[in-house]
Amino acid sequence: MQNYSLAQHKEQSKLKSKENQVFFKLLKKKNSKVLDKLIHPLHEEVFECTDCLECANCCKTTGPLFTDKDISRIAKYLKIKPSRFTEKYLRIDEDRDYVLQTLPCVFLGEDNYCSIYNVRPKACKEFPHTDRIKQYQLLKLTEKNIEVCPAVFSIIERLKGTLRT
Ligand code: SF4
C-alpha cells in the first residue's frame, strides 16, 4: 500500500464519504456469503503490503473496548490488580463498555509499538475486522472504520473495482 500520510487519508475518506454511503447501501443488499468471499481476499491482499507500524491510527484515534478477560490478562501482565488497572486507565462509555480514558492509547510508544502487544485486548487483535466471518453484520462498523484505517479504505476501494468488473 501507499506510504501513509494520515492527514491525506482523512481528507480522502472525507471526500469519499457520500460515495461510500451509496456503496454501503448497495452492499447491504448483497447475499451475506458473497460478501465474505469478496472481502476476505481483499483483506489479505491489502494487509500483505500494509505496515501497521507506519500508521497506528487505530491506537491513536479510537482505541479498543476492554472485556473483563482483557482486563484480568493485562493487569496480570502489569502486575497490578484488575481494579487498579480499571481505575488508572479505563472509563465506562455510553454503551456501558470499558474504554480508554485518553487517546492516543497510553500503551502506544512513540515508535508505534504496543507495550502490551502480547496481551493486548481482543478488539485490538481483531481490528479492523475485515477478515471476520459474517461481514454483512459488520458493514456499519466497516464504513465507520474507513476514516480510521487506511487499509480499510483500500479494501473498500478495491471492492468497488471488483464489483464494477
Ligand atoms: S489503522 Fe489500520 S492500517 Fe493503521 S495501524 Fe490500525 S489496522 Fe493498521
Ligand code: SF4
Ligand atoms: S493496547 Fe496496544 S494495540 Fe491496543 S490500542 Fe493500545 S497500543 Fe494499540
